[in-house]
Amino acid sequence: MKLHAVSDGPPSLACRMVLKALNIPFDLVPVNFNTGEHLTDEYFKLNPQKEIPVLDDNGFLLSESIAIMQYLCDQYAPENPIYPKEPKQRALVNHRMCFNMAFYYNYISQYTMAPIFFDYPRSDMGKKKVELALNVFETYLKATNTKYATGDCITIADIALVAGTLPLEAIGYKFEHYPLVTKWYSTFKSENPGLWEIAQAGVDEIAGFEQNPASLDLSKLNHPFHPIKKN
Numbered sequence: 001m002k003l004h005a006v007s008d009g010p011p012s013l014a015c016r017m018v019l020k021a022l023n024i025p026f027d028l029v030p031v032n033f034n035t036g037e038h039l040t041d042e043y044f045k046l047n048p049q050k051e052i053p054v055l056d057d058n059g060f061l062l063s064e065s066i067a068i069m070q071y072l073c074d075q076y077a078p079e080n081p082i083y084p085k086e087p088k089q090r091a092l093v094n095h096r097m098c099f100n101m102a103f104y105y106n107y108i109s110q111y112t113m114a115p116i117f118f119d120y121p122r123s124d125m126g127k128k129k130v131e132l133a134l135n136v137f138e139t140y141l142k143a144t145n146t147k148y149a150t151g152d153c154i155t156i157a158d159i160a161l162v163a164g165t166l167p168l169e170a171i172g173y174k175f176e177h178y179p180l181v182t183k184w185y186s187t188f189k190s191e192n193p194g195l196w197e198i199a200q201a202g203v204d205e206i207a208g209f210e211q212n213p214a215s216l217d218l219s220k221l222n223h224p225f226h227p228i229k230k231n
């Protein structure tokens with residue numbers, strides 16, 4: 001099995017954490033985002049969306065990190081509570097993963113990642129959206145009143161949400177005023193050091209780019225729609 005992944009991409013990091021949590025051996029195939037490797041005709045054959053990650057399970061190609069994480073659990077660990085089977089529990093896990101991708105990480109990445117890699121400035125409106133995302137997640141944690149996002153055990157929703165949250169840490173964005181999100185994030189770190197190790201490498205790399213965006217070589221990145229940063 002191969003995972004085509006970008007070393008600092010939260011969706012890639014989430015899939016890697018799930019592979020590790022399930023002890024699935026795989027080959028990590030690094031994709032160089034900064035030189036536009038994902039924009040090549042070769043990569044198009046793996047994923048016409050030209051997005052990273054892509055799982056290649058012996059010729060079975062799958063993109064979209066949520067689908068990848070769900071597939072890994074269903075195929076290789078169907079009894080593992082990391083992706084519960086009971087319909088309502090599973091629905092909550094699925095909900096939080098969709099929430100992360102469509103809302104929470106969507107707003108966080110627009111504010112944190114896009115200005116690092118592309119020419120999108122950080123704006124007050126972007127910050128308001130991050131605060132809204134955090135506020136909604138805080139509300140969900142208050143509603144469930146659980147240690148993890150959907151219960152007292154870790155699930156793939158926590159992994160997705162931790163990957164979605166980590167860019168905030170990388171750019172030094174404080175979110176202590178959301179005590180339940182803060183507690184959940186530190187619980188994940190302390191109780192899952194083997195998974196957090198993967199996430200920490202992503203934090204460090206994003207933090208490096210935040211400090212030193214000039215080190216990027218975007219000149220070759222002929223992106224179809226993102227405004228390219230002129231460093």
Ligand SMILES: N[C@@H](CCC(=O)N[C@@H](CS)C(=O)NCC(=O)O)C(=O)O
Nearest residue numbers: 009010011050051052053064065066
């Ligand atoms: N919904 C996709 C999103 C993946 C994604 O956005 N990946 C980023 C890298 S972190 C990417 O490939 N972006 C392509 C681009 O912006 O051109 C997933 O969950 O896998």
